[in-house]
Amino acid sequence: LHAGQVQGFFRIPVDHMVAVPMFAQHIRDYLGSDVERVAVAPDTGRAKLAGKFAEMIGGGLVVLNKERPGHNQAKVTGVIGDVAGKVAVMTDDIIDTAGTLCAGAEALREAGATRVIACATHALFNEPALERIAESAFEKVIVTDTVPVDELRKPGNVEVLSISGLLAETIHNVFADDSVSAIFAGENQLF
Secondary structure (H helix, E strand, O other): OOOHHHHHHOOOOOOOOOOHHHHHHHHHHHHOOOOOEEEEEOOHHHHHHHHHHHHHHOOEEEEEEEEOOOOOOOEEEEEEOOOOOOEEEEEEEEEOOOHHHHHHHHHHHHOOOOEEEEEEEEEOOOOOHHHHHHOOOOOEEEEEOOOOOOOOOOOOOEEEEOOHHHHHHHHHHHHOOOOOOOOOOOOOOOO
16 A cells, blocks of 8 residues: 555455565675665655665665655755665655656765665556666666566566565465464554
């Protein structure tokens, strides 16, 4: 769910599922233990989640300051926190056209990040997202397969992780009347 308040609009029980623990494990495996890293919130609204992600990956927290000069436009105006000499790992829920995401990557590199990685649950990849990502400062953009990604058009710096195991385990726990929160280490609690 994009926001916890959405749960109130359902007349049936809803289980909020998150990819954050899966991304954190993937980042820990990918970077190893000897690399300094920071989790990056793409804006102040995602800072709380990025703080949890920072704990999970064993790094600090950085927040991008963003302004919206017009409809469907965003401009990164600053980097709050220290990224110099570190790997910056941005997290977000959705990548649409990747404009803000790529601007954030550029701002992080300019602030001294040695490498920039992004993780996002839903890869909408509306035009011109794939072209922007291919030409961006990102070493890697990691997404899930909640939305199909065209393998023929996908640039080499995009990696797709399957959530099939997560879905299967969640469905099993729902029908077995077991905890769904345990699967997500409690990170699916919205309040």
